[in-house]
Amino acid sequence: MATSLPQSFYRAEQVREGEQAVAQTLNIPMYQLMLRAGQAVFDSINQYYPNVARLLIVCGAGNNAGDGYVIARLAKSSGLNVTVWSLVDPNKLSGDAATAWQEWTDCGGDYTKSQPVVAQFDVIVDAILGTGLSRTVEGDVAEAITAVNQSQVPIVAVDIPSGLCANSGYVKGVAVNADITVTLIALKQGLLTGQAVAHRGELIFAGLNVATAFARQSEPAGQLIRDDINDQYLPTRSRSAHKGLFGRVLCLGGDHGMAGAITLSAQAALRTGAGLVKVVTQKDHTLMLVTRQPELMTQSWAPGQSLSEALSWATHLVIGPGLGNSAWSEALWKIAIASRRPKVIDADGLNKLARQPQQRDDWILTPHPGEAARLLGCDVDDVELDRFAAVKAIQTRYGGVAVLKGAGTIVYDGTNYAVANVGNPGMASGGMGDILSGVIASLLAQGVDLFSAAALGCYLHGKAGDHAARAGERGLLASDLLPHLQQLVD
Known part of the structure; x- marks a missing residue:
């Protein structure tokens, strides 16, 4: 579940490497971390938007999309009306993201590749791009982000608003304007400064029960200045x-x-x-x-x-x-x-x-x-x-x-x-x-x-x-x- 922000922050590559290392140290399958991530985001949605009935989850490729499919399954099992808008063919997903997609379809879930009427939903989940973004956002992804931003519907970003560089906070062409960002395992430095401050909304941290172990074995890039x-x-x-x-x-x-x-x-x-x-x-x-x-x-x-x-x-x-x-x-x-x-x-x-x-x-x-x-x-x-x-x-x-x-x-x-x-x-x-x-x-x-x-x-x-x-x-x-x-x- 979401907690207050930790003091240490890290570069994106440190988190990607460190989460695998901590999973191995604690003997936790990586897919288990994906399940915990989806649960943490879904819990935050329920906490901040308790009256949500219609949920739109926008998925891209990679593990960020996998988190989105976990959220979709949890929301569906809770009785919500869930629509998944996939910007890529989910059958081409691999690894844990493919497993999450399969579990979504196994529970009767489906997806649309056409843009829905985004304004008709109560909450939108941004599971499009993760922390590995290295190029300018364009094409279908850019159009989807623009449509989501123009919808006036509350947006919850998974780990980082899509379109932001996780190390610098700079917008790579266009970025999601999140109302809430649930960042996972460790705090990414790009969320803390510059343009990111205008895109992240309220920043929530979910350690997925591995944050302490992660911090023990990872040297931080820097520190947040704390009230004490x-x-x-x-x-x-x-x-x-x-x-x-x-x-x-x-x-x-x-x-x-x-x-x-x-x-x-x-x-x-x-x-x-x-x-x-x-x-x-x-x-x-x-x-x-x-x-x-x-x-x-x-x-x-x-x-x-x-x-x-x-x-x-x-x-x-x-x-x-x-x-x-x-x-x-x-x-x-x-x-x-x-x-x-x-x-x-x-x-x-x-x-x-x-x-x-x-x-x-x-x-x-x-x-x-x-x-x-x-x-x-x-x-x-x-x-x-x-x-x-x-x-x-x-x-x-x-x-x-x-x-x-x-x-x-x-x-x-x-x-x-x-x-x-x-x-x-x-x-x-x-x-x-x-x-x-x-x-x-x-x-x-x-x-x-x-x-x-x-x-x-x-x-x-x-x-x-x-x-x-x-x-x-x-x-x-x-x-x-x-x-x-x-x-x-x-």
Whole structure:
């Protein structure tokens, strides 16, 4: 039966090889796993759609289709009106899928190769393509997926929505828009990020009673960031704590017309527990900053002036929010980037780094896909084609820890991947990245290591966005996250 999501995730080929190995270890026939898979999906259908009477199961080839035929047999035996729409001749199936097809026909089941009126069903099961998809979906399969998507009928995907790459989450031409995806045995990394987030619907995990054994013998590709990460890195403060224990964050940026960006970053650093926060910005902005947030220290700066005292004072830096592209910003960037303080680089700082590449091991880079494309000298589509590969390429080229923002933000440090399964579309608005940079810098200032600060920062940022979105996603502002950040780190 479906359970909460496990922490570890895997590449598709790891799951395919690992499920065979674990079946052998536990002396379980592979067909028994197919039967368990069909039962798990059917149980989820009954749980989420208890009034279902007419079920359409769309089958392709391979084991995904075999799961579909098991579901069809279970549904028929439960009294449901079942229609199987097969996109291939099921008599050409082999192995366990052929066995599942035979058992379906043995109980009186049949299939249609012509497209039914899909809108007349209560639920549609997507058992078309599995995790082995390697080419663009086209022809009859693409037409079937389009018809299913246009039906307005709830769709339950078996293991992965057909048309998604199980490793990257990229849509191979066209993909099923599932309302529920029941993923089996182990969590596939492609379901967690990028385009997959818009296609998977609610993600349900069914371990088929082998997940624990699978995890024992399989090295994960990465980890989901879990809710308990807070307790791990932000323990309760001593009653004798003082501000000197929690670091000093220096935020540099805010050229003319962009004071809000650096203000948001600094406010986020305060709200997540940094001991002291100072902003270096244009002279015209200092009064506005302290009026908006009197707890902030400010320092105006102009080219030719020294920043050595401020840089010596700081334990950690944020460079980039509202930095701009003027002579002022270029001079400030050169001074700040030369500092050996650990730092978070975002926004215009990333654009400058893309033009003046260097590698460091003491920084966290937080690009969105557009900034990532500039860092890599490619198109945004290339980044989104494989977000895991893109974040790895950024880290390899620039060092430190790379954070690729977006739906299913990915963190990578050269060895470990982590994915933040939080956030919502309301966070697609100006200033959200500025908030994140301040949160991460604050965590660094409180003693959290680079990778953990990036992972925890992404979690807190997305979770605060989810809390703020309870009042509505559309129109959500970056500053709406600030009170929720304070509550989350309490």
